[in-house]
Amino acid sequence: MSPQKRVKNSQTPKRTSQGSNSYQTNLLAWKLKEDLSNSKSISKHEQNNSVEDYEHADDEAEDALQVALRFFEKGPFKTSRSKDKTLEKHLKTVENVAWKNGLAPEEIDVLLNVALSGKFGSAVNSRILKCMIPATLISEDSVVKAVSWLCVGKCYSNTKVLFYRWLVAMFDFIDHKEKINLLYGFFFASLQDDGLCPYVCHFLYLLTKKENVKPFRVRKLLDLQAKMGRQPHLQALLSLYKFFVPTLISVSLPVKKKIYFKNSENLWKTALIAVRQRNQGPFPETLKLMLGPANVRPGKRKWNAHSLIPVLNSSSHRKEYGEKGMSLSDYLGSNRSFPVEQLRSFPQLLQNIHCLELPSQMGAVLNNSLLLHYINCVKDESILLRLYHWLSQILQEECIWYKVNNINKEEGFCSCETFLYKSLPLWDGFCCRSQFLQLVSWVPFSSFSEMKPVIFDHLAQLFFTSTIYFKCSVLESLKELLQNWLLWLSMDVHKKTVPDSPL
């Protein structure tokens, strides 16, 4: 094996694709043969190389990386001190490149195989896994190949743990996940292993799609739960299953808890930030299920103790009531409805506007500006009715000065307007002044004779006996009222004559 003349080429991929380059063919030969006798000449060759190209730093790094990769691929050899040093050197090379620029997909492919095949010791494998930071993407095939190594049984258990942690941390960078999803059963079976369980749960949490949730898997998870108790990672996976198929499973999570999984990203956190910054392109957001309510507010009633505005929950289960499992057409059809929890951006709303699943409690839209847009456009009576009922009841309950004791109350008005008419006579002018006057400015358009007894008489009473600040606030809100009316009138096709100014 004669030492080759080095071709000074800074572009690594080009070099490897050159047919005349015997490096590649030799690579294959080495992989198959694992010829130990070549090691000596190679190591000498590498040392020569590194001495030769000292001035070309970039090239050297690339070459050194390639060399290092080939070294690792070749496999381990008898330990001796000089070989240890070489090993150390190559590890350092790989680490430097990885932490500085990230590794290309092919390089990751090679290193994954090396790490999981068990050729080197567990310490080396750990170091390799810890520095496997992608430059751009990770190819799905490398992950599949790596997983196949797990079946061989040559992998150390802490390497396996590290591998799953790596998968979780790098999940967003894997380009496609269909093939990995096909291996769902394998990952699910790994839950048996107590040591791996938390990490596999976390990985499954990211990977699971609705099709993966099957009754036998639900039962298996429940058995695990019975065996291991209320582990947070199991709870998280079970609540994800519940989110997808609520007719199979029911779970109620404690409100306060927010963190379910140990943070696996620690090891690679800084590097991942750098990678994300490097690749400015949009990464598909993984489904971040809100396992707890967004706001934790103390409430008067036991029922809605944690949040006044209901948590957004799509009502996918309603269709499944009364059905004995999904029909074939549901599986094959592509008219899947889009659950509202996944709604993150306006373009997403526009794309899915025809198949949006509405939340089970309409009041939840108040926290979500995207859904508010949707409700504004859709002329669905039942949506508005649901919101109306919920809003009127909530306002009635939460309004501290509103008590219907007086029998001479006016009856039968609607939502905020209704609430305004009912509570204005009782208002003392101080409580929630700015909010209440805002309600006044939203009153819809009507004639003066209608408005006078309901709004203006009561406001006038308060007006004449109040401070200058209050008077100004009232005038401000009336001004806004006029503005709103003018806007509305200008949009309305049938123009009505403008009524007398209320002032």
Added chain:
Amino acid sequence: MDSYTAPESTPRQSASSRVKDYFIGATPLQKRLESARKLTSFVPTPSRRKIPQCSQLQEDAELQKVAFLLHKQWSLYSLTPLYKFSYTNLKEYSKLLSAFIAAEKQKGLAVEVGEDFNIKVIFSALLGMKGTQRDPEAFLVQILSKSQLPSENGEGKVLWTGWFCCIFGDSLLETVSEDFTCLPLFLANGAETNTAIIGTWFQKTFDCYFSPLAISAFNLSWMAAMWTACKMDRYMATTEFLWSVPCSPQSLDISYAIHPEDAKALWDSVHKTPGEVTQEEVDLFMDCLYSHFYRHFKIHLSATRLVRVSTSVASAHTDGKIKILCHKYLVGVLAYLTELAIFQIE
């Protein structure tokens, strides 16, 4: 403010379409808005009401079915219309609610729907609990504990009962579309925690809202008059009133018990219009009681707060608790309560 953006759009849109469709049939929400705008013709609380009619002699079987509703103290709630509730899925709802309750009781532990728990939830329809044909069917939810012994095949003990009904709810039925089921009155008997859990499930599943229904002193006096007016074969309980006077350190409770036949005699002397009770008659009836009390004890009861009324027909507490004693007037009592519930929702 963000929180008001949604309602702002609602009145504007409907107002403009109302302008266009003023004379054309309007959707339920528009009808509701129209009534809101007709401020000059608002309907005050009715000044006359019908005396509850004695329902036809029912067969024993039917009597048995509703017997469990009597002599129990029910907590009252008003309920906004249920969205997409279906009477055909009652079995499904039972399963889901059981799983939900089991999951809530063991916070954090997931449970499989359909599994056997130590409690069972049963949804059943209550036939005959309606005023007109238009009223939706009432239904009942019961939580039963499963008996531990395998030898007992019967149902376990009833832990909690709740039922939903609507009697003469026409005014509400007109204002909702078909997807909604209007059952504005909810009565619950059992532990408050169970009521909370079941209420939460209904709110999450059918987008409705429960509010506790309080009965004001005004309505209590109406109830007293109406129930005294009911013809009874025999009187099972004395007619009793309870007033509460807030004072320190403890509030003073004044209880006033009258022999039921005396109360009926008083009512008959006050009562003028046959078949109906008017506001004047109620006021007169109560005034007579107040003046009688004053003559003896020199206390003006009208200045205190009426808290509880108890007759042979039913007894009601201002906190929204009711106990019905006579099956003949069950529907009549529920009709008044439904009216109160609808008033609270609208």
